[in-house]
Amino acid sequence: xxxxxxxxxxxxxxxxxxxxxxxxxxxxxxxxxxxxxxxxxxxxxxxxxxxxxxxxxxxxxxxxxxxxxxxxxxxxxxxxxxxxxxxxxxxxxxxxxxxxxxxxxxxxxxxxxxxxxxxxxxxxxxxxxxxxxxxxxxxxxxxxxxxxxxxxxxxxxxxxxxxxxxxxxxxxxxxxxxxxxxxxxxxxxxxxxxxxxxxxxxxxxxxxxxxxxxxxxxxxxxxxxxxxxxxxxxxxxxxxxxxxxxxxxxxxxxxxxxxxxxxxxxxxxxxxxxxxxxxxxxxxxxxxxxxxxxxxxxxxxxxxxxxxxxxxxxxxxxxxxxxxxxxxxx
Numbered sequence: 545x546x547x548x549x550x551x552x553x554x555x556x557x558x559x560x561x562x563x564x565x566x567x568x569x570x571x572x573x574x575x576x577x578x579x580x581x582x583x584x585x586x587x588x589x590x591x592x593x594x595x596x597x598x599x600x601x602x603x604x605x606x607x608x609x610x611x612x613x614x615x616x617x618x619x620x621x622x623x624x625x626x627x628x629x630x631x632x633x634x635x636x637x638x639x640x641x642x643x644x645x646x647x648x649x650x651x652x653x654x655x656x657x658x659x660x661x662x663x664x665x666x667x668x669x670x671x672x673x674x675x676x677x678x679x680x681x682x683x684x685x686x687x688x689x690x691x692x693x694x695x696x697x698x699x700x701x702x703x704x705x706x707x708x709x710x711x712x713x714x715x716x717x718x719x720x721x722x723x724x725x726x727x728x729x730x731x732x733x734x735x736x737x738x739x740x741x742x743x744x745x746x747x748x749x750x751x752x753x754x755x756x757x758x759x760x761x762x763x764x765x766x767x768x769x770x771x772x773x774x775x776x777x778x779x780x781x782x783x784x785x786x787x788x789x790x791x792x793x794x795x796x797x798x799x800x801x802x803x804x805x806x807x808x809x810x811x812x813x814x815x816x817x818x819x820x821x822x823x824x825x826x827x828x829x830x831x832x833x834x835x836x837x838x839x840x841x842x843x844x845x846x847x848x849x850x851x852x853x854x855x856x857x858x859x860x861x862x863x864x865x866x867x868x869x870x871x872x873x874x
Contacts, residue, residue: 568649575642575645576642578638579639592624596617596621600618
């Protein structure tokens with residue numbers, strides 16, 4: 545657009561200069577036509593003068609012509625000469641002025657030609673610039689289209705990233721909830737482990753109390769449960785074994801064991817002890833298989849809710865040993 549705005553005034557100037565150039569050419573043609581007409585008149589006057597000279601000579605030769613006529617003719621010729629001189633001077637001035645004008649016009653014509661050449665070069669340069677600008681505009685439009693497509697792709701990727709961010713935030717919240725739940729479960733497991741340790745300690749104490757009560761209350765059954773420290777050490781190692789699981793006793797079983805311990809302290813005759821030996825609540829133990837492991841929340845009963853030894857389940861064999869000894873030590 546700027547190139548076109550520069551080109552239009554140049555065209556106007558060139559058209560004006562061309563019009564002035566045409567006007568100057570017309571004026572020069574008029575001057576040359578006037579000059580040719582003046583030269584034609586001068587040639588006519590020169591011919592007339594020649595004819596007058598010839599007439600004068602003929603008059604001089606003729607004696608019959610009076611002198612007055614000759615003088616008149618001479619005066620007329622003199623006047624004509626003066627007029628011819630004045631005409632020649634005027635024509636010379638006109639010719640000089642016409643030459644000056646022609647020179648000026650030729651100089652202006654040369655200047656206009658040079659300017660025309662410059663303006664044509666400028667016009668060509670502007671046309672080339674317009675072409676280059678058009679090409680640049682086309683390339684810029686293509687680049688803009690490419691950038692628009694890239695921006696659309698980037699906007700789509702941003703939308704996907706926003707949705708992915710929301711999903712990640714939701715998953716992160718779920719993970720935080722799971723972590724909180726895991727921490728709670730870990731705390732509960734630690735609490736249950738501590739409770740189990742305390743339960744195991746209590747069960748070990750109750751088992752020791754049961755063994756001591758049974759061994760002190762039944763002196764006649766020394767063959768089944770020998771009172772030597774080495775045999776007690778055998779049972780204590782069984783109690784401390786991690787392969788044996790215990791169940792926490794009830795409060796009523798502990799109270800019964802305490803009643804048995806207090807009863808052993810009071811003096812009794814052997815008959816009464818034999819009668820009460822059948823009614824004493826004994827402890828029951830169970831041997832765990834080697835393949836089994838300690839499970840959470842499950843335990844095999846070592847002391848039953850009733851708290852009595854099942855003599856019927858563990859009768860004596862022919863060698864004098866009970867099945868309880870076989871279970872514990874085999």
